[in-house]
Amino acid sequence: MLPSAGIIKILCESLQKFPVKALVVDPVMVSTSGDSLSDPSTLTYYRDELFAMADIVTPNVKEASKLLGGVSLHTIADMRDAAESIYKFGPRYVLVKGGDMPDSSEAIDVFYDGKEFVELRGHRIKTRNTHGTGCTLASSIAAELAKGSSMLNAVQVAKNFVESALHHSKDLVIGNGPQGPFDHLFRLRCPPYNIGSQQRFNPDSLFLYAVTDSRMNKRWGHSIEDAVKAAIEGGATIVQLREKDIESRAFLEAAKACMDICKSSGVPLLINDRVDIALACNADGVHVGQSDISAREVRKLLGPGKIIGVSCKTPAQAEQAWRDGADYLGCGGVFPTTTKANNPTLGFEGLKAVCLASKLPVVAIGGINATNAGSVMELGLPNLKGVAVVSALFDRECVSTETRNLRSILTSVRCLA
Numbered sequence: 327m328l329p330s331a332g333i334i335k336i337l338c339e340s341l342q343k344f345p346v347k348a349l350v351v352d353p354v355m356v357s358t359s360g361d362s363l364s365d366p367s368t369l370t371y372y373r374d375e376l377f378a379m380a381d382i383v384t385p386n387v388k389e390a391s392k393l394l395g396g397v398s399l400h401t402i403a404d405m406r407d408a409a410e411s412i413y414k415f416g417p418r419y420v421l422v423k424g425g426d427m428p429d430s431s432e433a434i435d436v437f438y439d440g441k442e443f444v445e446l447r448g449h450r451i452k453t454r455n456t457h458g459t460g461c462t463l464a465s466s467i468a469a470e471l472a473k474g475s476s477m478l479n480a481v482q483v484a485k486n487f488v489e490s491a492l493h494h495s496k497d498l499v500i501g502n503g504p505q506g507p508f509d510h511l512f513r514l515r516c517p518p519y520n521i522g523s524q525q526r527f528n529p530d531s532l533f534l535y536a537v538t539d540s541r542m543n544k545r546w547g548h549s550i551e552d553a554v555k556a557a558i559e560g561g562a563t564i565v566q567l568r569e570k571d572i573e574s575r576a577f578l579e580a581a582k583a584c585m586d587i588c589k590s591s592g593v594p595l596l597i598n599d600r601v602d603i604a605l606a607c608n609a610d611g612v613h614v615g616q617s618d619i620s621a622r623e624v625r626k627l628l629g630p631g632k633i634i635g636v637s638c639k640t641p642a643q644a645e646q647a648w649r650d651g652a653d654y655l656g657c658g659g660v661f662p663t664t665t666k667a668n669n670p671t672l673g674f675e676g677l678k679a680v681c682l683a684s685k686l687p688v689v690a691i692g693g694i695n696a697t698n699a700g701s702v703m704e705l706g707l708p709n710l711k712g713v714a715v716v717s718a719l720f721d722r723e724c725v726s727t728e729t730r731n732l733r734s735i736l737t738s739v740r741c742l743a
């Protein structure tokens with residue numbers, strides 16, 4: 327809550343001096359009960375100074391209206407127009423929250439990235455215990471960004487959290503005011519299966535990322551299913567089907583079988599390049615490179631709940647991937663590889679440059695094996711979450727043994743860190 331122009335000015339100066347990785351601005355100007363919480367002179371400073379520094383601005387409809395000189399906002403179309411106008415003040419994303427729109431059975435928020443709108447729909451929970459929902463949403467977005475989420479994913483997870491918290495606190499009776507507080511710690515009281523079905527991407531799953539290769543499987547007489555089963559048995563934490571020489575029908579059949587295997591082990595399954603196969607087998611996500619369909623398009627096709635990874639070799643590509651809604655980056659080739667033709671080698675310096683430039687979690691790829699995986703993780707880059715490996719796991723007779731060995735090397739580096 328920034329009640330005066332002077333305080334906003336000092337905040338902006340401090341942010342210039344000490345830049346933060348992600349800035350969520352919740353322009354707290356009007357309380358849910360209608361009280362004004364900042365003096366009118368703050369408007370100019372919000373719009374001209376603070377918003378330009380923000381990654382996302384999250385006004386409710388009353389605040390959006392105030393920011394735009396009192397325009398009335400009654401419909402989703404009005405909220406879209408407001409998001410577009412607020413975007414022009416300079417933030418990278420805008421979320422106009424519709425929780426206080428009257429006469430709707432849903433709580434619809436409008437998310438805007440400067441090009442497209444996403445309507446985020448949630449249940450309207452009937453309760454007086456709504457005090458602090460906006461602050462909670464903004465804080466939850468910030469927490470998800472700190473964990474490495476893309477913006478849309480962070481907003482979706484935060485919205486789910488607020489919805490679940492409201493649901494679990496709806497019957498609390500605390501205090502006498504028109505609004506009551508809600509319980510942020512509700513999860514301590516409920517088993518995990520009660521807190522909503524939203525699937526969440528856990529960046530730690532990038533720790534040992536197994537990427538299949540049909541030629542290698544053929545060479546060793548392994549089916550895709552057997553190779554995936556063995557990799558999971560050895561401790562792979564995520565699997566990508568990268569099948570370049572297989573017909574679509576056979577690919578889909580194998581992908582469906584691998585989904586069953588991965589699901590029963592709780593290991594996410596991603597599909598390389600092929601959004602159609604991912605949709606048809608309901609995979610957990612897709613990995614795309616710089617010459618594939620863009621992450622932005624993939625996000626449109628898969629929706630907010632799926633995992634999207636993007637191959638990046640430069641900070642600029644990493645920035646674009648984040649803007650496009652990616653969940654993680656694959657960065658390589660760290661070492662020379664023969665698995666992918668004509669793949670430039672970035673070395674540790676290239677990997678470091680991409681990691682340092684991005685808020686997203688990163689998995690290193692290219693020529694990584696049991697001899698050098700430790701040195702990659704010893705770089706100690708906070709968002710470097712793991713290694714992705716093809717030949718050192720799959721161009722081998724015993725995939726489970728190779729995976730187990732690599733996992734134990736990675737674990738020992740993690741224990742020392």
Ligand SMILES: Cc1ncc(COP(=O)(O)OP(=O)(O)O)c(N)n1
Pocket residue numbers: 535537566568598599613614615616617618635636637655656657666689691714
């Ligand atoms: C985890 C991971 N990182 C990078 C890639 C490479 O993707 P791309 O550049 O699109 O090349 P192909 O794999 O499609 O040949 C990847 N697949 N996985």
Ligand SMILES: Cc1nc(C(=O)O)sc1CCOP(=O)(O)O
Pocket residue numbers: 537637656657658659660662663664665666669691692693694714715716717718
């Ligand atoms: C699929 C892929 N992508 C790369 C990139 O640099 O983006 S390197 C690569 C192949 C990695 O295979 P291996 O573990 O056998 O070296």
Ligand SMILES: [Mg+2]
Pocket residue numbers: 598599613614615618
């Ligand atoms: Mg690709």
